[in-house]
Amino acid sequence: MVGGSRDRDVLGSTWRCRRWTVISLGNWGGVHVPRGRPTSTSARGEVLSFLQQKLVACSAGAGGLVIVEGGTASGKTHLLNDFLRFAADSGTLTLSATGAPDEQNYGTGIIEQLFINSSALPANVADQVAEILHEVGERVAGVADPEAALSPIVQEIRHILLGLARGRTMVIGVDDLQYADASSLQLLLQLQRRIRSVQILIVLTLDRGDSSRPEMTAHFDRLPHDRLHLRPLDDQAIAELTAPIAGPVTAEQATRLRTLSAGNPMLAAALAEDFAGDGEVVAGTAFGRAVVALLHRHEPALREIAGTLAMLGEYAGHGALARTAGVSSAVAEDALAVLTDIGLIENGQFRHPAAKVAAADALPPATRSRLHLQVAHAKYRQAAPAEEIAGHLVAAGQVAPDWSTGVLRRSAEIATVRDDLAFAGRCLELALTATTDRAERRMIRVALARVTFRVNPYVSASCLAALDEPEPGVPPERAESMARARLSLWNGDREGLADAVSGWHESGQKIDSRSRATLTLAAQWHFGPGHAGPVAPVESGAGDRDPWSQTTAGLAEVWRTPGSAASTASAERILHNCPLEDSTLEALATAVTALAYGGQGECAERWCAQLVDQAGRRGALTWQAFLGAVGAGLVLRRGAPTEAAAQARQALDRLPAESWGVSIAHPLATLVTAETVAGRHEAAARVLRHPVPPGAFKTIGGLLYLRARGRFQLATGRLLAAISDFMDCRRLLDALEVDLPALVPWRADLAEAYLRFGNGPVAQELARQQLARSPEADPRARALGLRVLGLAATPAEGAVLLRQAADTFQREGDLLEATGTRKLAGATAAGPRPPATRVWRETPPSPPPEPREDPAAQTDDPLESMVLSEAELRVAQLAALGQTNREIGGSLFITVSTVEQHLTRVYRKLGIRSRSELPMQLID
Numbered sequence: 001m002v003g004g005s006r007d008r009d010v011l012g013s014t015w016r017c018r019r020w021t022v023i024s025l026g027n028w029g030g031v032h033v034p035r036g037r038p039t040s041t042s043a044r045g046e047v048l049s050f051l052q053q054k055l056v057a058c059s060a061g062a063g064g065l066v067i068v069e070g071g072t073a074s075g076k077t078h079l080l081n082d083f084l085r086f087a088a089d090s091g092t093l094t095l096s097a098t099g100a101p102d103e104q105n106y107g108t109g110i111i112e113q114l115f116i117n118s119s120a121l122p123a124n125v126a127d128q129v130a131e132i133l134h135e136v137g138e139r140v141a142g143v144a145d146p147e148a149a150l151s152p153i154v155q156e157i158r159h160i161l162l163g164l165a166r167g168r169t170m171v172i173g174v175d176d177l178q179y180a181d182a183s184s185l186q187l188l189l190q191l192q193r194r195i196r197s198v199q200i201l202i203v204l205t206l207d208r209g210d211s212s213r214p215e216m217t218a219h220f221d222r223l224p225h226d227r228l229h230l231r232p233l234d235d236q237a238i239a240e241l242t243a244p245i246a247g248p249v250t251a252e253q254a255t256r257l258r259t260l261s262a263g264n265p266m267l268a269a270a271l272a273e274d275f276a277g278d279g280e281v282v283a284g285t286a287f288g289r290a291v292v293a294l295l296h297r298h299e300p301a302l303r304e305i306a307g308t309l310a311m312l313g314e315y316a317g318h319g320a321l322a323r324t325a326g327v328s329s330a331v332a333e334d335a336l337a338v339l340t341d342i343g344l345i346e347n348g349q350f351r352h353p354a355a356k357v358a359a360a361d362a363l364p365p366a367t368r369s370r371l372h373l374q375v376a377h378a379k380y381r382q383a384a385p386a387e388e389i390a391g392h393l394v395a396a397g398q399v400a401p402d403w404s405t406g407v408l409r410r411s412a413e414i415a416t417v418r419d420d421l422a423f424a425g426r427c428l429e430l431a432l433t434a435t436t437d438r439a440e441r442r443m444i445r446v447a448l449a450r451v452t453f454r455v456n457p458y459v460s461a462s463c464l465a466a467l468d469e470p471e472p473g474v475p476p477e478r479a480e481s482m483a484r485a486r487l488s489l490w491n492g493d494r495e496g497l498a499d500a501v502s503g504w505h506e507s508g509q510k511i512d513s514r515s516r517a518t519l520t521l522a523a524q525w526h527f528g529p530g531h532a533g534p535v536a537p538v539e540s541g542a543g544d545r546d547p548w549s550q551t552t553a554g555l556a557e558v559w560r561t562p563g564s565a566a567s568t569a570s571a572e573r574i575l576h577n578c579p580l581e582d583s584t585l586e587a588l589a590t591a592v593t594a595l596a597y598g599g600q601g602e603c604a605e606r607w608c609a610q611l612v613d614q615a616g617r618r619g620a621l622t623w624q625a626f627l628g629a630v631g632a633g634l635v636l637r638r639g640a641p642t643e644a645a646a647q648a649r650q651a652l653d654r655l656p657a658e659s660w661g662v663s664i665a666h667p668l669a670t671l672v673t674a675e676t677v678a679g680r681h682e683a684a685a686r687v688l689r690h691p692v693p694p695g696a697f698k699t700i701g702g703l704l705y706l707r708a709r710g711r712f713q714l715a716t717g718r719l720l721a722a723i724s725d726f727m728d729c730r731r732l733l734d735a736l737e738v739d740l741p742a743l744v745p746w747r748a749d750l751a752e753a754y755l756r757f758g759n760g761p762v763a764q765e766l767a768r769q770q771l772a773r774s775p776e777a778d779p780r781a782r783a784l785g786l787r788v789l790g791l792a793a794t795p796a797e798g799a800v801l802l803r804q805a806a807d808t809f810q811r812e813g814d815l816l817e818a819t820g821t822r823k824l825a826g827a828t829a830a831g832p833r834p835p836a837t838r839v840w841r842e843t844p845p846s847p848p849p850e851p852r853e854d855p856a857a858q859t860d861d862p863l864e865s866m867v868l869s870e871a872e873l874r875v876a877q878l879a880a881l882g883q884t885n886r887e888i889g890g891s892l893f894i895t896v897s898t899v900e901q902h903l904t905r906v907y908r909k910l911g912i913r914s915r916s917e918l919p920m921q922l923i924d
Contacts, residue, residue, distance in 0.1 A: 063195030070230030073266035099179030110184030232263020242272035262343025291358035372396035400434035492662035492695035525586035562597030629667035639815030665701030748784035783808035
């Protein structure tokens with residue numbers, strides 16, 4: 001070589017010719033370079049061998065300068081360190097330094113490292129250099145041209161280095177030359193001009209593609225030197241590199257590792273860490289960390305461009321990258337070249353989604369937020385999908401720009417359809433910050449109420465409560481009316497439901513047949529079949545006899561005649577034709593209930609489980625909880641109280657108590673009944689302490705809860721409390737204007753309580769009423785009446801009646817009642833039952849009342865020494881509970897005058913003057 005530079009792509013076979021003569025293709029400094037493309041490992045060994053040969057030549061008096069270029073983390077540093085270690089081991093004086101961004105503007109950063117990092121320097125030289133460098137601060141203080149001021153110091157250091165190289169070989173290695181300070185760079189250039197006659201070998205590494213590279217290398221290009229280009233690792237090199245991390249890899253795995261890493265050693269090693277030699281090569285946590293580390297080796301500007309590219313994706317072309325990042329096209333192109341060189345992107349896009357995510361995450365939070373807004377606007381200008389634009393607006397976490405309202409609302413609709421409820425909610429909340437238009441804000445809040453209902457009805461209600469007053473004379477939109485109707489039903493608010501329906505009437509909005517049907521069934525689920533349901537204008541041709549109306553009427557039969565062919569057929573049509581939505585919850589619940597009452601309990605449970613699973617997959621906690629509670633009731637009916645209790649608790653846990661509305665009565669009723677049947681009375685008592693909204697006691701759910709509580713009171717001997725609950729069931733049914741002897745058999749329950757109380761005639765009369773009001777098509781309701789008659793009959797006759805009732809329950813699929821009744825039949829057949837007694841006290845009596853002046857009243861315990869008659873005791877107990885004379889008469893089926901006569905005798909016998917003085921023992 002005559003002069004200049006010789007460039008070589010070490011992993012390829014391309015020579016770049018300059019104005020200097022180039023050595024022959026097959027040889028390089030005595031090192032054989034095979035034609036074609038050698039492997040990365042042999043190439044790395046080739047580079048190291050070349051440097052070693054240069055060291056041999058330097059020892060012979062021919063110094064030189066070698067620049068090793070490569071992308072970030074391409075192995076330059078490891079190569080330089082290996083060579084410096086080799087040189088030091090061979091007795092060569094080695095000086096090393098590393099450029100760093102934070103020292104780039106520092107006067108003599110690399111010079112200091114060259115002398116500080118070496119332990120082989122003579123002591124006098126180290127002291128001399130330390131004294132020279134001590135003057136640096138004084139020389140640059142307050143001067144206009146610090147570089148010129150340091151020039152004498154650079155010359156002194158140069159003389160010292162040249163003096164050290166006389167008679168011995170010296171190697172100077174500088175890593176990351178692109179960060180060299182001006183004085184240190186001046187020193188290296190001065191040495192380059194003199195090394196042909198001294199034994200100094202200078203090896204510099206430089207990031208290929210760095211923005212400072214052309215200017216940096218232009219200084220060295222004027223004099224002869226060697227330049228080596230490190231190329232990416234190939235498959236074999238990848239396999240050898242990753243073997244210590246992931247173990248041996250197959251050829252296919254090595255190819256995959258190279259493709260994802262682009263041959264970058266750092267990325268390949270990170271992939272190997274994620275891969276660990278098991279299964280498919282994937283990019284995981286280690287890969288993401290490596291991407292961030294690579295980007296942090298460059299200037300913040302490049303990281304910002306990389307993050308912008310990651311966010312823009314396919315929309316980065318046509319100058320959008322430069323405009324969005326706020327840089328010139330030339331700077332953007334240079335950044336893309338660097339990112340390509342280090343293996344992160346290919347053809348202008350990131351090689352792997354994990355790298356894209358890491359590039360965005362590598363940005364400072366404030367920068368990332370700002371870029372998300374800028375990228376959102378760039379994509380908006382290019383008509384990107386609404387949900388993609390909205391993703392950036394949500395990620396920005398700032399007040400949304402005014403142009404984004406429509407985009408956010410559309411994205412919320414799409415996200416709701418896709419069941420991404422969290423994202424839909426965030427879009428709508430953000431849309432509220434983007435507009436001040438009153439009508440638009442109203443529509444956004446309504447949409448937010450509908451979305452949040454699926455996960456938290458309490459929040460949904462607060463969204464509607466926050467609505468501004470509507471414009472005078474402007475009827476609500478259909479969506480608002482539907483949302484209000486939905487929440488009114490959920491909260492047991494009949495007036496609110498009526499207001500929502502009136503909104504339809506006022507606006508003349510039409511409602512399709514399916515929506516009308518599901519709303520009607522929802523109203524009946526909560527308020528009973530006596531409720532007509534929403535009566536809103538229907539679409540043209542959708543009369544009362546259309547298929548949906550007929551199906552609704554057929555399914556409603558389940559409340560009065562469970563198990564009818566009409567209700568079962570309608571239930572199947574509902575389940576096959578109503579998708580799971582907010583508006584269909586109660587319709588679907590009614591359908592599975594109808595199947596269970598129609599003797600298809602297994603099918604009902606299977607349908608309900610499928611609906612619960614679907615609700616879970618779609619992230620709709622409200623649906624999942626509600627339907628889970630319905631399913632728990634079906635399991636209880638099957639006769640599995642422990643399993644039913646577990647499912648009821650699971651349903652309750654899915655929603656906070658305040659979000660359940662009146663529907664909480666259903667799982668609580670199931671749970672109380674299950675614990676009572678299982679004999680876990682303390683657990684049932686704890687459930688009964690759970691608060692229930694007052695509105696629930698105006699709904700079907702409240703009826704079920706009252707009955708469950710009454711059965712608990714009956715099981716624990718609290719007969720008066722049980723009688724009160726069963727009578728409350730009767731009063732609530734009267735208020736709902738319905739009588740549901742199958743769903744809430746209050747007569748049979750009350751009859752059993754009176755039988756336990758010792759009033760057989762009243763019990764038998766109530767049981768006969770239960771039978772009379774239960775049609776032949778409702779065998780289960782009739783079986784309840786038979787059971788009480790069996791308990792009141794003689795042992796022989798009673799055993800027969802109880803077995804008949806048990807068999808009927810069995811045929812109807814009500815295994816819970818069948819099992820309990822069969823046990824009663826067995827006990828009755830085993831022998832005579834003890835006579836009915838007054839079981840009205842579980843705990844010791846309270847202290848007796850103070851003695852009165854009346855001698856007849858002076859007794860230690862009036863409840864023991866002065867026994868009331870049966871009739872007087874029943875009246876006194878109900879009076880002690882606070883019932884009026886009319887209520888007592890209704891409960892005992894006697895006239896008000898008779899009640900007054902009994903109370904007069906009770907007061908006289910107990911020595912008191914009013915019902916407020918009745919002893920508390922009466923209601924224990």
